[in-house]
Amino acid sequence: xxxxxxxxxxxxxxxxxxxxxxxxxxxxxxxxxxxxxxxxxxxxxxxxxxxxxxxxxxxxxxxxxxxxxxxxxxxxxxxxxxxxxxxxxxxxxxxxxxxxxxxxxxxxxxxxxxxxxxxxxxxxxxxxxxxxxxxxxxxxxxxxxxxxxxxxxxxxxxxxxxxxxxxxxxxxxxxxxxxxxxxxxxxxxxxxxxxxxxxxxxxxxxxxxxxxxxxxxxxxxxxxxxxxxxxxxxxxxxxxxxxxxxxxxxxxxxxxxxxxxxxxxxxxxxxxxxxxxxxxxxxxxxxxxx
Numbered sequence: 001x002x003x004x005x006x007x008x009x010x011x012x013x014x015x016x017x018x019x020x021x022x023x024x025x026x027x028x029x030x031x032x033x034x035x036x037x038x039x040x041x042x043x044x045x046x047x048x049x050x051x052x053x054x055x056x057x058x059x060x061x062x063x064x065x066x067x068x069x070x071x072x073x074x075x076x077x078x079x080x081x082x083x084x085x086x087x088x089x090x091x092x093x094x095x096x097x098x099x100x101x102x103x104x105x106x107x108x109x110x111x112x113x114x115x116x117x118x119x120x121x122x123x124x125x126x127x128x129x130x131x132x133x134x135x136x137x138x139x140x141x142x143x144x145x146x147x148x149x150x151x152x153x154x155x156x157x158x159x160x161x162x163x164x165x166x167x168x169x170x171x172x173x174x175x176x177x178x179x180x181x182x183x184x185x186x187x188x189x190x191x192x193x194x195x196x197x198x199x200x201x202x203x204x205x206x207x208x209x210x211x212x213x214x215x216x217x218x219x220x221x222x223x224x225x226x227x228x229x230x231x232x233x234x235x236x237x238x239x240x241x242x243x244x245x246x247x248x249x250x251x252x253x254x255x256x257x258x259x260x261x262x263x264x265x266x267x268x269x270x271x272x273x274x275x276x277x278x279x280x281x282x283x284x285x286x287x288x289x290x
Contacts, residue, residue, distance in 0.1 A: 001136060003028035004096040007063075007089050009082070010035050010054070012047040012157040015101035017054065018145050019137060021154055023099065024058045032061045034089050034098075036082045039068035043157075050157050063089045075169060076247070097134045104189070105142040105176070111192055112172045206239050217243055220284045226261045233257045244286055246272055260284045 001023065008023060010016040010033045023031055033055035037044045048064060055062035065085035067078070086098045137145070149156065180188075213224050213236060220240060225233060234253050237260070241248045256277060259269055265281040278285040 001026060001029060001099070001134065002096070005030040005032070005093060006134070007032050007034050007086060007093065007095045007098045009086055009098060009100045010051050011101075012051045012054075013101075014149050014154070014156040015103060015137070015142075015145055017154050017156040018149050018152075019099070019101040020054070020058070020060075021152060022136075022148075024060065032063055032089065032093055032095065033058075034063045034065070034086055036065045036067060036085045038078050038081065039066060047157050061093075063092075065089070080247075098132070099134045099136065101137055102135045103137040103140050103142055103145060105173075107138055107192060108176055108180070108185070108188060109169055109172050111188070112176065113168060206235050209236060210239060214240070215283065218285055218287060220260065220286070222260060222279070222282060222284055225284070230257070233261070240286060241271075244275060244288070246275055 006023070006029060008016070008020055008031050010020055012035070020031070020033060023029055033051060035048055035051040037048045052062055052064070065082075065088075067081045067085075089095075090098050148154075209228075209232070214220055220236075225236070228236065234250075234257050237253050237257050238248055241253070241256075252271070256269075256271065259267075259277060259279070263269065263279045263284075265279055267279050269277040269279075271277050271286065273289075275286060275288055278287060
């Protein structure tokens with residue numbers, strides 16, 4: 001990691017504990033251990049105390065956030081609340097980046113989940129493509145992390161919710177762990193790497209098109225958009241949504257693409273709970289609901 005101040009997301013699990021141990025032994029890094037108590041599990045208070053003590057033992061600053069989401073909270077609710085907290089802490093400390101412990105197995109799980117959700121090629125590279133979060137362990141397998149933790153006699157806490165079959169990720173993880181051979185694993189990782197390279201080229205092209213398509217962050221010119229091929233149009237809508245922090249799957253992107261091309265001027269359409277799409281004859285506007 002380049003020298004600087006970083007916010008390290010620490011759940012207390014083996015992945016984040018190993019990451020924090022690695023980073024704490026690197027020179028010229030100022031680390032802030034940040035723990036988010038979702039308020040989902042009864043044991044969350046014990047996890048908080050563990051991470052607090054770990055940060056103290058390593059001589060690091062510690063930040064805590066509380067979600068109080070409740071046992072029925074979805075994975076998406078938990079993720080959004082956690083990253084909102086992490087971004088707030090990043091701004092508070094004027095840090096260079098947020099660092100998370102996502103690893104190679106997470107890349108495969110996320111790709112599989114996004115395929116199931118129909119997010120298309122971009123879904124395969126969603127984790128690697130996010131430039132706002134540093135993920136130094138993406139090339140490291142879960143097995144390697146466990147081996148590192150055992151070698152350095154690290155202690156961590158186990159999150160029982162990782163076994164909860166109500167969560168899609170846990171089901172996908174179980175399938176990958178039991179069905180994925182070493183050969184197929186490498187084949188899939190190679191394919192994701194290839195798609196990542198292609199997606200980077202696509203993003204550069206989308207950025208160039210966007211210079212002519214967007215009047216500003218909120219305004220898209222319909223007169224130019226209607227002439228775009230469907231796949232290019234979808235990529236531009238996805239780019240637009242990402243700029244506004246909107247999580248989008250393929251059905252949402254396709255619906256908005258059709259609306260922008262064919263929707264009635266003066267109409268208003270839901271995007272998510274926080275955004276709406278408004279259409280005029282000349283433009284489409286993506287606005288946050290106040």
